[in-house]
Amino acid sequence: MIERYHLPALMASTAVHVAACVDSELARAQMTARRVGAALACSSHRDLPGNVDAAIVAVPNEDHADVAAELLRAGVHVLVEKPMAVDVVECDRMMAAASSTGTVLAVGHDFRHFPIATFARHLFAAGALGPVRAVDVRQTAGTRWPACSPRALMPAAGGGVLLSFGIHLLDLMSWWFGDLHPVRYSDDAAGGVEADCSCDCVLSNGAPVHLELSRRRTLRDTFVVRCERGTIELGLYEPAIVHLTLPSGGCRLAGFVPDAAFTRAPMQTVFRRQLSDFIDAIHEQRKPLVGATEGRRAVELVQACYRLRRSLRQPWDFPEAYGVPATASRSHAG
The missing domain is CATH 3.40.50.720 (NAD(P)-binding Rossmann-like Domain)
Incomplete structure (x- = not known):
C-alpha cells in the first residue's frame, strides 16, 4: 500500500x-x-x-x-x-x-475519491431519480492488494473481507444514502477471518440493501440502485460505468464520468486526491472528506454485522453443520 x-x-x-x-x-x-x-x-x-x-x-x-x-x-x-x-x-x-x-x-x-463515487453522491443528494427503493451490491475483493505478511489473514486483524474491503462499500452507501441498519449477516469465517460474506441492511426509508463480497469468486462488481424514477448501475473501477434504465425498461443509457487524470492513472489519481484533501484540511483547519466520525461509523457498521454473524452455507457442507437433520435435507432436495 x-x-x-x-x-x-x-x-x-x-x-x-x-x-x-x-x-x-x-x-x-x-x-x-x-x-x-x-x-x-x-x-x-x-x-x-x-x-x-x-x-x-x-x-x-x-x-x-x-x-x-x-x-x-x-x-x-x-x-x-x-x-x-x-x-x-x-x-x-x-x-x-x-x-x-x-x-x-x-x-x-x-473510494470516495473515485469520480463515479462523487457523481453518485451528487446524483442521490439531488434526488434526481426519486427515493431509493432497493440496492444490490456484488463485489469481488481478490488479489489487487497483495499482502506483504499473513497478518491480514489472522483473527487479530479484526475481520476478513468485510472489514478490509466491504468497509469501503459500507462507507460509500452511508455517504450516498444516509444511515444503514444491518439486519442479517453470514460469512465463512468458521473461527478465522471471512473470505466470503453476505449482508442485508435497510435504509432509513425501509429500502432493502443487499451486499455480497468474495475473495474467491468473480462477482458483478457494481452497485445496482433501483429508485422510483429509474434504476442506475454504478461501477467504480474495473468496470467504471454508469448505466441508467428508465422504469418502462425501454430506454437505457450507458456512459462514464469524464475525468482525464483518473483515465490516465486511476489509482494514483485517487491517492493524490486523498493526500491533497488531508493536507488542505491541516492548512485550512477543517475536517477532511473522511474524518474520524465517518471512519468510526464504518467500523460500527462492520461490528454490527459481525454481531449478527451466522455461518454462510456452502454447497459442499454437511447439513448437520447447520442443525438440519440429514434426512430432512435429503427429503427437501428430492
Whole structure:
C-alpha cells in the first residue's frame, strides 16, 4: 500500500516533503528513505514527533489505534489507513487523542475519491431519480492488494473481507444514502477471518440493501440502485460505468464520468486526491472528506454485522453443520 500508492502520491505532491520513513525492519526503512530523499529512517513511530508535522499510518489493523493515538497526542496530524481501527472503542481512543491536541485525523476511505463515487453522491443528494427503493451490491475483493505478511489473514486483524474491503462499500452507501441498519449477516469465517460474506441492511426509508463480497469468486462488481424514477448501475473501477434504465425498461443509457487524470492513472489519481484533501484540511483547519466520525461509523457498521454473524452455507457442507437433520435435507432436495 505504501510502496504502490502512498509514496508515489507523496513524491508527486508539491505541498509536502517526505521527512522520515518508518518500518519495523530498519534496513527496509533506510532503503526507502534513500530512495525518496528522507533525512530520517527509523523502526518506531515514536521517533517521529519533532521530526514531522504529519504521518500516514499504514500498519496492520490491530496496531492502528496505538500508533495513531500516540502520534496524535504528540501533535502529529494523521492519515490512517482503513479500517480506522478494529472496533469503536479504539476509534474513540483515537478521536480523544486528536481532540486533545487539535490535530487532524483522516481515514483512508479512498473510494470516495473515485469520480463515479462523487457523481453518485451528487446524483442521490439531488434526488434526481426519486427515493431509493432497493440496492444490490456484488463485489469481488481478490488479489489487487497483495499482502506483504499473513497478518491480514489472522483473527487479530479484526475481520476478513468485510472489514478490509466491504468497509469501503459500507462507507460509500452511508455517504450516498444516509444511515444503514444491518439486519442479517453470514460469512465463512468458521473461527478465522471471512473470505466470503453476505449482508442485508435497510435504509432509513425501509429500502432493502443487499451486499455480497468474495475473495474467491468473480462477482458483478457494481452497485445496482433501483429508485422510483429509474434504476442506475454504478461501477467504480474495473468496470467504471454508469448505466441508467428508465422504469418502462425501454430506454437505457450507458456512459462514464469524464475525468482525464483518473483515465490516465486511476489509482494514483485517487491517492493524490486523498493526500491533497488531508493536507488542505491541516492548512485550512477543517475536517477532511473522511474524518474520524465517518471512519468510526464504518467500523460500527462492520461490528454490527459481525454481531449478527451466522455461518454462510456452502454447497459442499454437511447439513448437520447447520442443525438440519440429514434426512430432512435429503427429503427437501428430492
